[in-house]
Amino acid sequence: MRSILTLLCLVIVNISLAQVERVEPPFWWTDMKKTDLELLVYGDNINQLEPEFSNGITIKKVVKVANPNYLFITVDTKGISSGVAQLSFKKGRKTVSTFDYEFKKRKEGSAERKGFDSSDVIYLIMPDRFANGDPSNDSTPNTIEKANREHQGGRHGGDIQGVIEHLDYIHELGATTLWSTPLTLDNEKVYSYHGYASSDLYKVDPRYGTNADFAKLSAELHQRDMKHIMDFVPNHWGISHWLIQDPPDQNWVHYWEGGENGFKRSNYIQTSQFDPYASEADSKGNMDGWFDTTMPDMNESNPMVIDYLVQNAIWWIESGDLDGLRVDTYPYNDKKGITEWVTRVMAEYPNFNIVGEVFMHETAHIAYWQKDSKIGAIQGFNSNLPSVMDFPLHDILPQVFHQDEQNWGDGVFKVYDHLTKDFLYPNINNVLIKMGNHDVNRINQEFDGDVEKYKLALTLIMTLRGIPQIYYGDEIGMLGDKGKGDGDIRRDFPGGWEGDVQNAFVSSGRTNLQNEYFDYSKKLLNWRKGSKAIHKGKTLHFAPHDNVYVYFRYLPEETVMVVLNNSSKDQSIDLGRFAEGIKNHTKGLNIINGKAYNLEQPLEIDAKTGWVFELK
Incomplete structure (x- = not known):
């Protein structure tokens, strides 16, 4: 007869085995082109159990990794029906735990969804700084950093509801597409509002709202015949991400020997990705170095990491009903890994669009990263990335419109000369062009608040080849000096908070000068909507x-x-x-x-x- 102590130990073991804390993706869809689905199951000692699906769903493979708290289960979804299937976990013949997993029916035409293109004008917002529609979520019990609007680098309380409440303003302006900086949970202690250090890639930060609010934002945009771009960050996650706190194994993150918590900062030498003379040390220092101490660099040479990121992107496209992705810090990703990622996502949505942030300053360096680039072909490389950003054009704009005399090569000749390099791009109409974004001086700061120079620059951006993008507040003359900190170029939009002394969302609340900025922008952007020659x-x-x-x-x-x-x-x-x-x-x-x-x-x-x- 077993002792009472032995029986007690068995009960304790079975209780610990029964703790399934997470299944990712949280749900999936039927009728996907790629029918293999890899489920990440996380729980205390979960790898001691054997999984089994109901409803005739076939488990093709189960992978156990170094960390006993993980199981990776590959299932075949071909031909399955929508509904809830039971995922059981067994110890021998005994079922220890069950989990209801839902397969949803895809939205009709989802695979053929059309992405943003050169007929669009993109409006970029920092959601924390745009509008506070729900003050009750400014601070939440389960997030560390609390709202403090007095702190330039702190949380100010803007949220998804605030964006929804002001979509008519963006629509009136004439923008057709919204790009928001990341909305997923960023649960760092400080400076978390920017969202680029995600703590959970499947959850909207509760200070912004819920996943349902995110889907509602897309629905509200689509009702206005507008589009929604999500900011996607595969290169680095936040140090507080639950998976990084308890990784499947050491091969998910680039850990550097001798660095605190494995940290070594990136050398930021993006050219090492294609430099024919680059040392391996420099290439590795760019791709594998961390962006910051709170942003561990993900190992995208690990196929399991790529599988995770591909499914995560598809999950957001389907659940959020998206029209595009903007991918952060593109050349810092593992070159082969990110190419596989974009290839697989675009295979699921052939009419979709993805733009990569290639923050470089030479046309050839940027053109290298666009799909079917002849420059990349020299090295036998094809990124399969549909769209890139024309940072060199952005770089010259402050110079161009400050130079009243042309002389040799000054003034607008700089633009003329810049366009002579367009032959380097395989698809010039699918290049994003802009006057500014959330990482650089505001364009009106560069122009010293000169509205006439703004009008010239906007006229140029709205009539050149490519996809124009503007940054929230530029259309009312907002200033911002990066030298004073990122918070200065990410100021609160006036009128987005109850009690603001000014409401620039309405004409009556704007100054005469702000209306001059806005009215010119509105006229040009709305005219552009109907000009096929411009598109x-x-x-x-x-x-x-x-x-x-x-x-x-x-x-x-x-x-x-x-x-x-x-x-x-x-x-x-x-x-x-x-x-x-x-x-x-x-x-x-x-x-x-x-x-x-x-x-x-x-x-x-x-x-x-x-x-x-x-x-x-």
């Missing part, structure tokens, strides 16, 4: 004279002429020089001032002015 047209441009740049965007049935007078003097322009672009058109409707112009006469244009003409 998909070819470009013809003429070398600038006297700091005046003239270019055309055209299709067989539609021609747009853009005239940018960047000089400090009024100009009389002989349009005969541009006959190649004007062709047989004799009239031009200026969409900025609503006037019609005779194209057979000289064009009189004021200093520091940009005009856009629909040719008739």
